[in-house]
Amino acid sequence: MPSAPPPDWVLARRRAIGDRIRAVRRERKLSQENLAELAGMDRQAINRIEQGHASPLLDNLIRIAEALDVPLADLVR
Template sequence: MPTPIPPRLAELRRQFGLRLRDVREGRGLSQERLGELAEVDRKTINRIENGMYSPRLDNVFQIADALDITVKELFDVPATPRNA
């Protein structure tokens, strides 16, 4: 059974996933198509967007490239309080 992650990390994953979804949908891409472009499985895209998976750094680079944005732009999520 996986070890639960701290609430702050769960929130950051959720925010990252929402950002990824917003950018992907803004580009008119399905999860399947983004996966193809980024050479990442569609299920992985889904898990990232739902905050259930923390992507490898290599995947983040591939996804940013596929979306034609910088990695920094992909991480442009709202700030969360440290004690959350």
């Protein structure tokens, strides 16, 4: 039996986290491809996270924060 989709407030928080990742990435003048390479991920995964279409694993959020040189907490506030 498939699980129920997440509630709207969860989707909104996911989009907000993606927006923060995108903003920091742009401040650092990195492309999605550059960030993906630094984080050891693929560009499509970065795109899905920034768009709020994917629910990232904690490990991937840690990798992104490290690649952007920001505390993880700054991305998920």
